[in-house]
Amino acid sequence: MDIIIQSLGFKAGDGLEDFIREKLDKFDRELRIVRANITLYIGSAANPDKCYCEIKLEVPGNDLFVKKNGDTFDKAILDSVHTLQRNIHRTKEKQLDRNHKLIN
Numbered sequence: 001m002d003i004i005i006q007s008l009g010f011k012a013g014d015g016l017e018d019f020i021r022e023k024l025d026k027f028d029r030e031l032r033i034v035r036a037n038i039t040l041y042i043g044s045a046a047n048p049d050k051c052y053c054e055i056k057l058e059v060p061g062n063d064l065f066v067k068k069n070g071d072t073f074d075k076a077i078l079d080s081v082h083t084l085q086r087n088i089h090r091t092k093e094k095q096l097d098r099n100h101k102l103i104n
Contacts, residue, residue, distance in 0.1 A: 008041040
């Protein structure tokens with residue numbers, strides 16, 4: 001799996017990038033993920049205290065996209081990963097249901 005990390009308006013440290021890679025490595029076993037695009041940025045002038053994390057997983061079929069915010073980048077990343085886990089679980093259930101209908 002290719003992991004592309006973009007940080008807009010700041011330089012993401014090695015610790016943050018390692019944290020992202022550690023969390024996303026779990027997904028590589030569950031789906032056939034081609035690429036993961038992660039974008040990190042700080043909120044606009046109206047809301048400068050919020051940290052945003054966008055994750056787009058490119059998989060065969062429809063891509064999975066999640067955007068979450070938090071007080072820190074770690075919290076935003078964890079929220080995004082948690083939501084992606086639910087989306088992946090839902091996607092896998094749909095695939096299994098579709099396969100079982102074809103067999104019966």
